[in-house]
Amino acid sequence: MPDFECRLKKYRQIKDLTQExxxxxxxxxxxxxxxxxxxxxxxxxxxxxxxxxxxxxxxxEIFIFK
Amino acid sequence: MKNNKKLIIFFGVFCxxxxxxxxxxxxxxxxxxxxxxxxxxxxxxRVKDLPVIISCVLLALYVLYIFLLIxxxxxxxxxxxxxxxxxxxxxxxxxxxxxxxxxGFMGFWTYNLDKTVFPFVFFMFFGFFGFFYEGKxxxxxxxxxxKENRIKAQMAADKIAMSVIFIAVLFLGQGKLMGNLxxxxxxxVIVVALSIALKMFLGMYLLYHYDNDGSDGLFDExxx
Numbered sequence: 553m554p555d556f557e558c559r560l561k562k563y564r565q566i567k568d569l570t571q572e573x574x575x576x577x578x579x580x581x582x583x584x585x586x587x588x589x590x591x592x593x594x595x596x597x598x599x600x601x602x603x604x605x606x607x608x609x610x611x612x613e614i615f616i617f618k
Numbered sequence: 619m620k621n622n623k624k625l626i627i628f629f630g631v632f633c634x635x636x637x638x639x640x641x642x643x644x645x646x647x648x649x650x651x652x653x654x655x656x657x658x659x660x661x662x663x664r665v666k667d668l669p670v671i672i673s674c675v676l677l678a679l680y681v682l683y684i685f686l687l688i689x690x691x692x693x694x695x696x697x698x699x700x701x702x703x704x705x706x707x708x709x710x711x712x713x714x715x716x717x718x719x720x721x722g723f724m725g726f727w728t729y730n731l732d733k734t735v736f737p738f739v740f741f742m743f744f745g746f747f748g749f750f751y752e753g754k755x756x757x758x759x760x761x762x763x764x765k766e767n768r769i770k771a772q773m774a775a776d777k778i779a780m781s782v783i784f785i786a787v788l789f790l791g792q793g794k795l796m797g798n799l800x801x802x803x804x805x806x807v808i809v810v811a812l813s814i815a816l817k818m819f820l821g822m823y824l825l826y827h828y829d830n831d832g833s834d835g836l837f838d839e840x841x842x
Binding site: 581 | 758759761762763764829
């Protein structure tokens with residue numbers, strides 16, 4: 553399993569979104585966003601794309617596999 | 619829909635009353651045929667048998683219809699559940715229904731009394747303790763992480779329950795527990811009932827555990 557780093561928190565804060573707001577936008581629970589930010593959960597491609605669109609940043613910059 | 623339900627109930631009551639009436643008729647006017655024990659190998663049809671035969675056929679058709687309705691309803695509910703976005707609302711207090719599992723111990727008493735083993739089946743009710751956890755997850759948005767955790771929890775629960783049954787089959791399949799085949803069968807009924815309860819409980823417990831405490835626990839299936 554490669555090391556997974558998630559920079560979602562940074563891009564979410566740039567976009568001035570709360571976890572709750574982002575969760576509603578992409579149709580998941582706030583807890584899921586929280587786990588994503590802690591890199592404890594690997595999102596599906598669809599969720600990754602939705603998040604990428606919501607925060608306005610490319611997927612490869614939000615989710616990094618080393 | 620409401621009228622349909624009323625009609626179904628009406629036909630049910632009608633069938634039961636018709637059956638009771640036909641048996642009363644045969645008891646009074648037809649020499650208690652079909653009530654008193656009779657040898658069906660030398661059965662000869664009488665016109666007076668018709669009420670009992672017709673009422674029994676109607677009752678059997680009604681029971682069959684109800685059975686089909688239950689199956690249809692179960693399939694529809696399952697599809698509806700898959701389409702919904704939120705988990706169902708369950709009161710965690712339903713978990714206390716798990717205490718009905720204690721009735722399973724009555725089996726030891728009834729077996730000694732008249733060899734009845736049916737109460738052992740009540741051990742399955744221990745699985746209802748899972749409602750404590752399902753209740754805590756009531757009305758939760760079913761997102762992809764929840765779905766993933768649910769599949770993972772169900773797989774782990776199935777694996778554990780099947781392992782228990784596998785080991786039980788291996789040991790009990792040898793034939794005689796304490797030199798008695800009946801004890802073997804009783805032990806088998808108990809093991810299967812408890813395994814079903816375990817599967818029901820663990821499915822909910824593990825889902826709650828994965829969803830709230832993370833997946834790096836004792837039952838982590840991912841191996842990551």
